[in-house]
Amino acid sequence: MSKSIKLAILGLGTVGTGVVNLINDNLAELKRRSGRDIIITEVGTRRQRDDIDPSIVQNDDLMAIAASDNVDIVIEVIGGTTLAKDIIMHAIKNGKHVVTANKALLAEHGNEIFALAEANHMHVAYEAAVAGGIPIIKVMREALAANKIDWLAGIINGTGNFIMTEMRDKGRPFKDVLAEAQELGYAEADPTFDVEGIDAAHKLALLASIAFGIPLQFDKVYCEGITGITLQDVNYAEELGYRIKHLGFAVRRSSEDGLQGSAGIELRVHPTLIPQDALLANVNGVKNAVLVNSHPLGQTLYCGDGAGAGATASAVMADVMDLVRVLGPNDRSSHSEHSNHVPHLAFMPEELSDTLVLRAEQMITGYYLRVHAYDNPGVLADITRILSDAGINIDAILQKPAHKLGQVPVIILTLPVIESQMNLAIEKIEKLTAVADKVVRIRLDELA
Numbered sequence: 001m002s003k004s005i006k007l008a009i010l011g012l013g014t015v016g017t018g019v020v021n022l023i024n025d026n027l028a029e030l031k032r033r034s035g036r037d038i039i040i041t042e043v044g045t046r047r048q049r050d051d052i053d054p055s056i057v058q059n060d061d062l063m064a065i066a067a068s069d070n071v072d073i074v075i076e077v078i079g080g081t082t083l084a085k086d087i088i089m090h091a092i093k094n095g096k097h098v099v100t101a102n103k104a105l106l107a108e109h110g111n112e113i114f115a116l117a118e119a120n121h122m123h124v125a126y127e128a129a130v131a132g133g134i135p136i137i138k139v140m141r142e143a144l145a146a147n148k149i150d151w152l153a154g155i156i157n158g159t160g161n162f163i164m165t166e167m168r169d170k171g172r173p174f175k176d177v178l179a180e181a182q183e184l185g186y187a188e189a190d191p192t193f194d195v196e197g198i199d200a201a202h203k204l205a206l207l208a209s210i211a212f213g214i215p216l217q218f219d220k221v222y223c224e225g226i227t228g229i230t231l232q233d234v235n236y237a238e239e240l241g242y243r244i245k246h247l248g249f250a251v252r253r254s255s256e257d258g259l260q261g262s263a264g265i266e267l268r269v270h271p272t273l274i275p276q277d278a279l280l281a282n283v284n285g286v287k288n289a290v291l292v293n294s295h296p297l298g299q300t301l302y303c304g305d306g307a308g309a310g311a312t313a314s315a316v317m318a319d320v321m322d323l324v325r326v327l328g329p330n331d332r333s334s335h336s337e338h339s340n341h342v343p344h345l346a347f348m349p350e351e352l353s354d355t356l357v358l359r360a361e362q363m364i365t366g367y368y369l370r371v372h373a374y375d376n377p378g379v380l381a382d383i384t385r386i387l388s389d390a391g392i393n394i395d396a397i398l399q400k401p402a403h404k405l406g407q408v409p410v411i412i413l414t415l416p417v418i419e420s421q422m423n424l425a426i427e428k429i430e431k432l433t434a435v436a437d438k439v440v441r442i443r444l445d446e447l448a
C-alpha cells in the first residue's frame, strides 16, 4: 500500500488553487490518515504558471490529462457543462476516478455521468458541489443511511446569503456586495447563477435525489432568486418578527398533508420569510446550513462555509481521501470494492423511484403580501374578503402610513395555502380599483 496516489487538477482558479494550497499545507496529515503519499502529477491550465512546483506537468490539453497514465484521480474544477462533461466522461472511460465541484454539470447531466461511472466501475465524487465545505453529501449518503428523510431546508448559496446579510445589517447596495463576493471567490463565473437561484436549484436537485432516491430532475425545481428583494420588504419582515432568507426546500408531501394537497415531492428555491428565532435565520454571511428532518432521528442541522477556496478545497480533498481508501495497490478498485461503495445517489441505481415532483401551482407555503392601496374606506375589508373567500387564513396584518400619492402599503401574512389558490386571490386583489400596483409576494415557511 505504499504506492503514491497521483492527482490531476484541471482548472487553477479559486477552487483549484485552494486544493493545491491545501495539499501543500496539510501533506503530512493526508499521509498519516491515508497511509499513502498524495501527489499532484499534472495540472490543466491555459497558461504556464510559475507558482507551480516544477515537478508538476502543466498542460492545456485537458482531455490528454484525463487519459494520462500518470494520473489516478482527476479533479475537475474548470466549471461549465460542455468541456467539463467531455473530460469527465473521457476520464471515466480511461479508468480514472473523478472528483468534481461542478453542481451545474451534475444537476444537468449527473444521471448519464453516474450511469457511465457505474458501468465502468469508477466513482464520481462530488462533496464540494453542495454547500461547499459542509460534508452534507457524506452525511446524507452515509450517516443518515438508516433514516427515511421527510424534508430538508437549507441556505445553499453562499453568495446570496452574503448579499442578503450585508444588505440587511449594513444597508449596502446589492451591486457592491455582489462585487465583493466575486472578489472573494464566492460567486460563480456567471453570477446570475447565484442571484437568480439557479446555483441553489442545482444543489437542491442533488440533495433531493440523495434524500428521496429519485433521479436528478433539475428542470423540475421551482426557482426564484434574490434580485427582486427590496430593503423595504426586508425591514417590514423584520418588524413582523421574520427574516428573509434564500432557501431551498425538498419536501415529501402525502395526500394527508391537509389543504387537499397532492402527493409528491416539492422542490423549490426562493426567498422565504422565516421566524427570526429559527436556526436558519441566524446563519449569516457566506455560511450555508442544511436542516434535515428524518425518521427516526428527527431534525439535524449542518452549518459551515458554503463557498470560497479553503472550504471548497476541504470538500474536494475529503472526496480524494475517500477514493484513496477504495483504491487498491494497483490504483484501480476491484469490482467487488466498487459494489461495496456508497451509490452515487445514495440508493442503488436500480432502486431509484419515479415519485412525482409537484408543479409550482401544487406547492404549499404561507405568504407575505405587500399590497399598495389608495386609502379608500373599505379597501382592507375587500382584500381580506377575497382572501377568506379563497379559503386563505390571515396570520397578521400591518398597515403602514400613507406614502407616495396617498398610497398605503398593507402587509399581510397568511397561513399555508396551495399556490393555485393564492394565484387566483392575487389576481382578484389586483383588479380592485383601490389597489394601485402589482401585489408583491414572498413565500413564508415555518418548516425551517
Ligand SMILES: NC(=O)C1=CN([C@@H]2O[C@H](COP(=O)(O)OP(=O)(O)OC[C@H]3O[C@@H](n4cnc5c(N)ncnc54)[C@H](O)[C@@H]3O)[C@@H](O)[C@H]2O)C=CC1
Pocket: 010, 011, 012, 013, 014, 015, 016, 044, 045, 046, 060, 062, 077, 078, 079, 080, 083, 101, 102, 103, 104, 128, 129, 132, 185, 186, 187, 188, 189, 306, 307, 308, 309, 312
Ligand atoms: N468558488 C467556490 O466557492 C465554489 C466553486 N464551485 C465550483 O467549482 C468549479 C470551479 O469554480 P471556481 O474555482 O470558483 O472557478 P474559477 O473561474 O475561479 O476557476 C476555473 C478555472 O478553470 C480554468 N479553465 C477553464 N477552462 C479551462 C480550460 N479549457 N483549460 C484550462 N483551464 C481552464 C479557468 O481559467 C479558471 O482558472 C465550478 O464548477 C464551481 O461551480 C463549487 C463550490 C464552491
Ligand SMILES: N[C@@H](CC=O)C(=O)O
Pocket: 129, 131, 132, 156, 157, 158, 159, 160, 186, 187, 188, 194, 199, 306, 307, 308
Ligand atoms: N457560487 C457558489 C459557490 C459554492 O457552491 C455559492 O456562492 O454558494
Ligand code: NA
Pocket: 127, 128, 129, 130, 131, 132, 133, 134, 135, 136, 137, 315
Ligand atoms: Na459539501
